[in-house]
Amino acid sequence: MTEQNTPENEYDVFAIQEKWLPVWDELKPFNSGKDGDTRPTKYVLDMFPYPSGDLHMGHAEAYALGDVIARYWVQKGYNVMHPIGWDSFGLPAENAAIKRGLDPKGWTYDNIAQQRASMRRYACSFDWDRVLVTSDPIYYRWNQWLFLEFYKRGLAYRKNSNVNWCPSCQTVLANEQVVQGLCERCDNAVTKKALTQWYFKVTEYADRLLDDLDTLEGNWPSKVLSMQRNWIGRSYGAEVDFAIENRDAPVTVFTTRPDTLFGATFMVVAPDSDLAAELVSGADSEIRMKFQDYLDQVKQSNDIERLATDREKTGVFLGRYAINPVNGQQLPIWAADYVLADYGTGAIMAVPAHDERDMSFAKKFDLPVLTVVDTGDDDPQVSGVATTGDGKLVNSGKFDGLSKAEGIREVTAFLEESGKAKLAKNFRLRDWLISRQRYWGTPIPIIHCDSCGEVPVPQDQLPVELPSADGLDLKPKGSSPLGAAEDWVNVACPNCGKPAKRDSDTMDTFVDSSWYFLRYLSPQSTEVAFPQEEAKRWAPVDQYVGGVTHAILHLLYARFFTKVLHDIGFIDFEEPFTRLLNQGMVLMGGSAMSKSRGNLVRLSDQLDDHGVDAIRLTMAFAGPPEEDIDWADVSPSGSAKFLARAWRAANDVTSPAGIDFAGGNTELRKATHSFLRDFGPLIEGFKFNVGVAKIMELVNALRKAIDGAAGPSDSSVREAAETVAKALSLFAPYTAEDMWQRLGHQPGVALATLPEADLSLLVEDSTIAVVQVDGKLRDKFEVPMDITKDALQALAMASETVQRAIADREIAAVIVREPKLVNIATK
RNA sequence: GCCCCUUUAGCCCAAUGGCAGAGGCAGACGACUUAAAAUCGUCACAGUGUGGGUUCGAGUCCCACAAGGGGCACCA
Numbered sequence: 001m002t003e004q005n006t007p008e009n010e011y012d013v014f015a016i017q018e019k020w021l022p023v024w025d026e027l028k029p030f031n032s033g034k035d036g037d038t039r040p041t042k043y044v045l046d047m048f049p050y051p052s053g054d055l056h057m058g059h060a061e062a063y064a065l066g067d068v069i070a071r072y073w074v075q076k077g078y079n080v081m082h083p084i085g086w087d088s089f090g091l092p093a094e095n096a097a098i099k100r101g102l103d104p105k106g107w108t109y110d111n112i113a114q115q116r117a118s119m120r121r122y123a124c125s126f127d128w129d130r131v132l133v134t135s136d137p138i139y140y141r142w143n144q145w146l147f148l149e150f151y152k153r154g155l156a157y158r159k160n161s162n163v164n165w166c167p168s169c170q171t172v173l174a175n176e177q178v179v180q181g182l183c184e185r186c187d188n189a190v191t192k193k194a195l196t197q198w199y200f201k202v203t204e205y206a207d208r209l210l211d212d213l214d215t216l217e218g219n220w221p222s223k224v225l226s227m228q229r230n231w232i233g234r235s236y237g238a239e240v241d242f243a244i245e246n247r248d249a250p251v252t253v254f255t256t257r258p259d260t261l262f263g264a265t266f267m268v269v270a271p272d273s274d275l276a277a278e279l280v281s282g283a284d285s286e287i288r289m290k291f292q293d294y295l296d297q298v299k300q301s302n303d304i305e306r307l308a309t310d311r312e313k314t315g316v317f318l319g320r321y322a323i324n325p326v327n328g329q330q331l332p333i334w335a336a337d338y339v340l341a342d343y344g345t346g347a348i349m350a351v352p353a354h355d356e357r358d359m360s361f362a363k364k365f366d367l368p369v370l371t372v373v374d375t376g377d378d379d380p381q382v383s384g385v386a387t388t389g390d391g392k393l394v395n396s397g398k399f400d401g402l403s404k405a406e407g408i409r410e411v412t413a414f415l416e417e418s419g420k421a422k423l424a425k426n427f428r429l430r431d432w433l434i435s436r437q438r439y440w441g442t443p444i445p446i447i448h449c450d451s452c453g454e455v456p457v458p459q460d461q462l463p464v465e466l467p468s469a470d471g472l473d474l475k476p477k478g479s480s481p482l483g484a485a486e487d488w489v490n491v492a493c494p495n496c497g498k499p500a501k502r503d504s505d506t507m508d509t510f511v512d513s514s515w516y517f518l519r520y521l522s523p524q525s526t527e528v529a530f531p532q533e534e535a536k537r538w539a540p541v542d543q544y545v546g547g548v549t550h551a552i553l554h555l556l557y558a559r560f561f562t563k564v565l566h567d568i569g570f571i572d573f574e575e576p577f578t579r580l581l582n583q584g585m586v587l588m589g590g591s592a593m594s595k596s597r598g599n600l601v602r603l604s605d606q607l608d609d610h611g612v613d614a615i616r617l618t619m620a621f622a623g624p625p626e627e628d629i630d631w632a633d634v635s636p637s638g639s640a641k642f643l644a645r646a647w648r649a650a651n652d653v654t655s656p657a658g659i660d661f662a663g664g665n666t667e668l669r670k671a672t673h674s675f676l677r678d679f680g681p682l683i684e685g686f687k688f689n690v691g692v693a694k695i696m697e698l699v700n701a702l703r704k705a706i707d708g709a710a711g712p713s714d715s716s717v718r719e720a721a722e723t724v725a726k727a728l729s730l731f732a733p734y735t736a737e738d739m740w741q742r743l744g745h746q747p748g749v750a751l752a753t754l755p756e757a758d759l760s761l762l763v764e765d766s767t768i769a770v771v772q773v774d775g776k777l778r779d780k781f782e783v784p785m786d787i788t789k790d791a792l793q794a795l796a797m798a799s800e801t802v803q804r805a806i807a808d809r810e811i812a813a814v815i816v817r818e819p820k821l822v823n824i825a826t827k
Numbered sequence: 828g829c830c831c832c833u834u835u836a837g838c839c840c841a842a843u844g845g846c847a848g849a850g851g852c853a854g855a856c857g858a859c860u861u862a863a864a865a866u867c868g869u870c871a872c873a874g875u876g877u878g879g880g881u882u883c884g885a886g887u888c889c890c891a892c893a894a895g896g897g898g899c900a901c902c903a
Binding site for chain 2: 222223226227229230231233235237253254255256257268311313336337338339340342343344347348349350351355356357358360361426427428548551552621622623624626627628629630632633634635637638639641642644645648687689690692693694695696697700703707768770772774775776777780812813814815817820821823824825826
């Protein structure tokens with residue numbers, strides 16, 4: 001009695017944590033890539049964190065789930081590479097450092113140390129010998145090397161254009177970092193600013209980035225695939241040349257509806273385009289002034305105003321005319337900000353009858369509407385509502401009567417003959433703006449020389465290391481803080497030796513994360529970014545795990561880098577992440593956790609209250625991994641209770657380790673082996689919550705057997721308990737390890753293999769057959785597994801309750817699915 | 828406006844087109860206890876958002892609608 005209450009025989013999760021951590025440090029069960037390891041390889045990758053503080057609940061979920069997968073494959077006998085690192089450059093770290101008056105470097109590395117300690121305690125199955133930190137020169141030197149490889153191939157270039165500018169952060173933003181016209185980071189309205197900036201030519205890969213998504217179908221969440229497709233936004237159409245009165249060269253427009261060419265009644269160009277300025281320069285002074293006023297107004301407006309869909313159309317007439325190539329019609333040319341300078345050619349043909357935007361513009365400025373497709377809807381000329389559906393072409397000369405699709409084809413072909421049109425496609429995707437006017441990032445390895453222009457930093461001078469932040473004003477002021485680091489920025493031109501200046505911008509941190517999965521192959525190499533043989537061995541990533549917040553940005557950029565590296569010949573695959581799991585978010589009370597909302601759940605508190613295992617188990621058990629977890633809906637104390645229950649069951653086993661399981665209690669053996677049959681597919685299908693439920697089921701059966709007929713010494717009890725320990729180690733490694741030891745084994749349950757199910761144990765010689773009448777259950781009885789169709793049907797027909805259900809109705813059909821089901825359909 | 832996802836018991840969630848319930852939370856009851864906690868055990872609770880359709884048979888497939896969530900959106 002008293003003995004049962006000694007600590008030795010009581011589940012103490014905190015003591016267990018302390019006990020096993022040092023043992024695992026020694027054992028290193030998750031080291032990968034040792035010489036002579038003949039196991040097949042598997043690359044499981046968790047998205048690496050920003051070191052912006054300690055780990056939070058979101059990290060806890062992501063790493064718990066990634067760990068289930070990594071540990072599963074280890075137990076299946078794979079050599080699993082499951083690395084971790086830190087995405088440690090970037091604005092969050094820098095802003096926090098400014099706010100606290102600290103060096104971003106010291107602040108960043110302190111946080112890394114803290115997160116690393118927390119990950120160890122959280123029992124993440126990381127290979128600690130492969131850690132990388134993107135703000136280490138040994139890492140970002142290869143960003144610079146990659147930049148220069150891109151530069152060599154024309155994939156990195158500089159151009160002047162109107163870029164997204166956050167007046168609050170005082171830096172440019174990529175398109176992807178502007179959300180609903182607001183800065184992703186500070187929620188201030190984003191404006192435009194003409195600047196010369198560095199770009200990566202991601203548009204050159206737009207087709208492949210889109211088409212190759214098909215190869216990921218089924219292995220990536222369909223949501224992510226559709227977001228990427230939306231983002232790339234390919235549309236097919238034609239480029240059509242319109243001659244311009246009093247101008248030698250024609251203006252080319254892009255249209256997806258060449259079939260409506262006869263309905264074009266005006267042309268619109270983007271007001272902020274060079275074309276608009278050029279065209280208006282040929283107009284009289286009153287028009288030029290009006291245009292200038294309009295342009296000023298457009299430039300002042302921000303994206304929120306511009307994107308408001310219910311906004312009235314605005315624009316000015318440019319005093320010039322275009323000629324419609326299909327019928328010689330004279331079309332007035334307008335400038336309006338609903339046409340974008342950087343999409344298509346920055347100019348459109350306006351067909352108000354068949355385009356809502358053109359229609360509202362035509363109405364506002366009283367421009368003509370001409371219907372050229374009869375869709376069966378109300379005539380737009382009369383109704384003032386544009387029609388976009390299929391129909392028959394009208395008012396279109398020899399093309400009358402064609403369908404929309406035929407018209408698109410025929411009209412384009414007709415113009416193609418005279419060289420006035422060609423098939424074309426356009427993308428919503430823009431080139432990736434990578435310059436940032438910030439300190440804490442990878443310096444762009446270019447030197448600007450007055451005589452030589454842009455000069456790449458020679459390979460032997462890489463890395464271009466960041467100068468110390470000492471004495472630099474990091475506060476945002478619109479230009480890079482690095483420009484003020486005199487000693488750093490002023491260098492001799494590598495070409496001509498004359499005084500020159502370093503490029504003082506730093507790279508977008510998405511550059512860092514676009515190829516880090518390859519750097520894990522050799523995180524400390526000073527020779528190469530990554531060794532090609534190792535890439536052959538490990539890459540691409542078999543399983544990527546992370547939040548859906550990166551569904552567009554990070555994943556698109558990483559896919560782009562992969563394709564470029566493939567084309568250069570460094571790797572032989574074109575998609576970086578074979579399989580992707582997006583875990584949901586952890587909410588509290590229905591909304592995202594935040595300090596200001598007062599619903600913040602601190603991970604460290606949860607771990608102190610319930611222990612690591614219970615929190616990990618709760619994360620996995622809460623529901624399907626891609627769904628959000630509302631912490632108000634789950635019960636970490638329930639998880640802790642279950643773990644104690646499992647632990648006690650293992651503690652009750654009295655048979656010796658190594659005992660032969662054959663001959664053990666049949667019922668429990670069946671439970672164990674049906675578990676073994678079901679568990680693997682569940683984990684491989686990401687149904688972790690169901691997998692945990694199956695373990696609970698097995699523990700319930702185990703408890704019953706210990707307390708019942710089998711008793712604690714039965715071999716089946718040991719078999720079940722060992723199975724529980726192994727399976728549980730994916731979710732609750734401390735508890736599982738302790739169970740494993742108490743069952744008489746050496747430490748290292750993580751490396752113990754899960755046996756295959758012995759299906760012969762699961763063969764039943766009888767089953768319950770059900771009889772339905774018109775689909776409704778009427779009777780059930782036990783039958784032999786090998787019962788014949790006729791015999792089962794006869795048994796069913798003989799049933800009294802069945803006969804009563806049929807009553808006097810005529811039988812239309814009898815469906816027999818022996819041995820389990822008979823359905824009698826009546827007329 | 829276009830596209831996608833979700834909707835099963837008080838709650839979180841299971842269910843190869845074949846008996847709606849695997850698991851858990853909260854709950855009720857019982858055993859153990861002087862008592863309580865802990866533990867062990869037993870139990871109740873929905874006919875699957877709504878309306879149609881396909882089928883011998885639908886939570887599951889198809890169509891429409893509703894609610895909630897998400898993505899894209901003046902991209903020619």
